[in-house]
Amino acid sequence: MYKINRFHLYVILCAAVLAEVVIVPYFKIYGAKPDIVLICVAFFGMFLGPAAGLEAGLAAGFMRDIFTLDVFWMNAFIFGLAGLMAGMLSSKFYRESRATQIFFVFGLTAFSMCLHYFLSVVMAKSSHLLFGSFFFVTVAPSSFYTAILAVPVFAKFTDAFNLRDYRDIF
Amino acid sequence: MHTQKNKIIAVVVVACCLILVILNSRTISSPARIRLSEKTSPVLKAYNAAVTTVRRFLPFASLREENAHLKGRIELLQQKIVEYRLIADENNRLKDIVRFRKSIPFSTIPAQVIGRDPTNWANSIIIDKGYNQGIRPNRAVISTAGLVGRVLEVGMNSSKILLITDPNSKVGVMIHRNRQGGILTGRPDGTCKMIYIALDSDAARGDKVITAGYGTIFPKNIIAGEVMSVGKEPGQLYKYAIVRPTKDLSKLEEVLCIK
Secondary structure, eight states: OOOOOHHHHHHHHHHHHHHHHHTGGGGOBTTBOOOHHHHHHHHHHHHHOHHHHHHHHHHHHHHHHHHSOSOTTHHHHHHHHHHHHHHHHHTTSOTTOHHHHHHHHHHHHHHHHHHHHHHHHHHHOOTTSOHHHHIIIIIHHHHHHHHHHHHHHHHHHHHHTTOTTOOOOO | OHHHHHHHHHHHHHHHHHHHHHHOSTTTHHHHHHHHHHHHHHHHHHHHHHHHHHHHHHHHHHHHHHHHHHHHHHHHHHHHHHHHHHHHHHHHHHHHHHHHHHHSSSOEEEEEEEEEOOSSSOOEEEESOOGGGTOOTTOEEEOSSSEEEEEEEEOSSOEEEEETTSTTOEEEEEETTTOOEEEEEEOTTSOEEEEEEOTTOOOOTTOEEEEOOOSSSSOTTOEEEEEEEEEOOTTOSSEEEEEEESSOGGGOOEEEEEO
């Protein structure tokens, strides 16, 4: 029985962050690109529990902070929170359902991007960008794109790591 | 008795042959032969077709190995064509950059884009040149098409460039046609927004937006983009314009950093 461990978790997160820096921008559609790191964090939170979600979120966010020009630790905070939420809320839903996965990842992406917006506005004083415009131009398409991509990624991960009947190991 | 009978048979056979030879004239034997030949022709045709088919396929069997070898060579050559096209594209881009460098009045450092911002919020790129190659913070970055952004963080051998499409970027610009000024800020969808345009401005779609040269970072008259639409937000004393950068900044591969 092949199960996931911390080594797999960090390898997947490193690969996802590097892919986001180098490859993913080429898959932009009308300014929206999928957040594959968030998909990974959501997966770890949903299938491995809140502790794993938090750990994956903090690690992935920290790695993203290295490559972006955001306020340092902002991504770590947002992704940590997103991973924790994914872990805590996953017990309330049937996580194997594709519809649940799409809905869940869509909500999580929208939440993390909106939180990013408010923190950026407060800390970087980018008040000229209206929230409504940001939501419809960037948040909604990116969340939708990410949610659609989450289904095959989740299926691949659950099969690869045999997680269909998996319980919290963290 | 037995030898007598054999002799009679031999004589009859010879006599029959003689009769047949005598009868082998055009009038008697030829029509019979033609009729017989016609009766057997379908069989002959079928046999011939079978033989022809076999003869047609036999060389394929022997050429299978050569075919596989040639297919391998075609794949290799196709791969090489793709590689050569990529090299030719890169060569053209670099030629454009060299030509552009000669045509502008600033001294520049060419750099290659090695990474892009992973978030959906910020718009920045990472280049392969840093402090060791002469890059310094707050210097303008351009491409052959126009303005790209400014250097924000400098490492020893790499730097981060804040693109003009980042929400935190602010550049003093003016509309080329009527020289009316404004501030160009970024939007996460890859476009820019020119704010603080005077209400009486006749800015319109298609107008070119250039840098105004205020401040010390961006030199004057660098093209920043083109106006896509003009509008006014309720309660504001100024107009705004949505500006499309001259080039899709998410697909940049080479940039020039002004020294």
